[in-house]
Amino acid sequence: MLSKWVTAFAPAVWGTTYYVTTEHLPPDRPLLAGLLRALPAGLLLVAVTRRLPSGEWWWRSLVLGTLNIGVFLPLLFLAAYRLPGGVAATVGAVQPLLVAGLAVVLLGQRVTARVALAGLAGVAGVALLVLRADARLDAVGVAAALGGAVSMAAGVVLGKRWAAPAPLPAVTGWQLVAGGVVLLPVALLVEGLPPALTAENVGGFAYLGLVGGAPAYALWFRGVRELAATQVTFLGLLSPVVATAVGWLALGQGFTAWQAVGAAVVLGALVVAQRRVAPRERTAVGR
Known part of the structure; x- marks a missing residue:
């Protein structure tokens, strides 16, 4: 139980990113914010631990950091x-369902009705929480949001x-270093x-790196290591x-009754998804 709520610290902190970015960072620099959240924190951890990848973990770290x-x-x-x-948040909320599907292929874990229903409820709840009636759709934007959810799901x-x-x-x-190195040329090319x-x-960048970077990602990856994949990804719904x-x-900002329903x-859905994993639901890797 403790591992779940310690892991929850990461998406909870990431939920403050919008406020910090809009109120304390220079405008129109979101990629720079992501870069400075990842790369300095990663370099610090590598320097402190004095340990580099070996063998196949060079390319595995690159793959995971990229995703x-x-x-x-x-x-x-x-x-x-x-x-x-x-x-964007509503499309991203499909991530638990994507993780459940990928877990079938890569982990030998079957999708239960409980997880599927909790995933659908999570999407509906996020929609009630953040979606507006006048929201417009953009094909590129929807594809990007879905692609981001797929990328993070595959990483988990x-x-x-x-x-x-x-x-x-x-x-x-x-x-963090691998992801930061991949992100660096993108940030320089797009934002300069x-x-x-x-x-x-x-101060805002320091918060992103020292709170939302190294400690948050360490706790998130700890959850990935210790919990079932679906349990971890549902915790990400805390961010919105x-x-x-x-x-x-x-x-x-306003907070309506429908938003309260969405939050509930x-x-x-998050609590239901955190129920103890039955032996038949465990991954083949963990047997």
């Missing part, structure tokens, strides 16, 4: 630019399949060099709940 960070973040921000936030399932031979801080550092930064900007709560409390549905 979890290097591809996921650009697609996430592209979706945010092309779609209203509610649409492969991270579960590949048992790392090193301590968690080292493995986290490898993935950053403007002069204020003390407030530096926290983002909505922060917008209400810190920015004075999301939390209910």
Whole structure:
């Protein structure tokens, strides 16, 4: 039980990213924010642990870092630019269902009715929480949001399949560095060099790296290692709940009765998905 709620710290912190980005960072630099959340934190962890990948973990770290960070973040921000936030979050909420499907192929884990219904409820709850009636659709934006969900889902399932031979801080550092290196040329090409930064900007970037970077990703990857893949991915539904709560409390944004219902549905789906995994639901890898 403790592992689940410790892991939940990561998506809860990531739910504050929108507030920090809009209120404390320079405008129109989302890729820079993602880069500075990943690369410095990863380099710090590698320096502290003094451990580099060996053998097949060079390419495995590159694959996992690319899926979890290097591809996921650009697609996430592209979706945010092309779609209203509610649409992007609703499309992204299909991630638990994607993880469940990939777990069948890669982990030998069957999809139960409980997980499927909880996944559908999660999508519906996020839609009630963040979707607006006047939301518009954009094909590129929807494809980016779906691609980001697929990328992160694949990262979760492969991270579960590949048992790392090193301590968690080292493995986290490898993935953050790999993802940051992949993201670096994208950020420079799309956004260019950053403007002069204020003390407030530096503080915001420090928060993303020191709170939303190394410790959050370490706890997330710890959850991937110790919990069932579907249990971990459902915890990601906390992000839109926290983002909505922060917008209400810190920015004075409205909070309707339907949003309250949506939040309750999301939390209910999350709790149902965290039920103890029956032996028949465990992965073939874990047997």
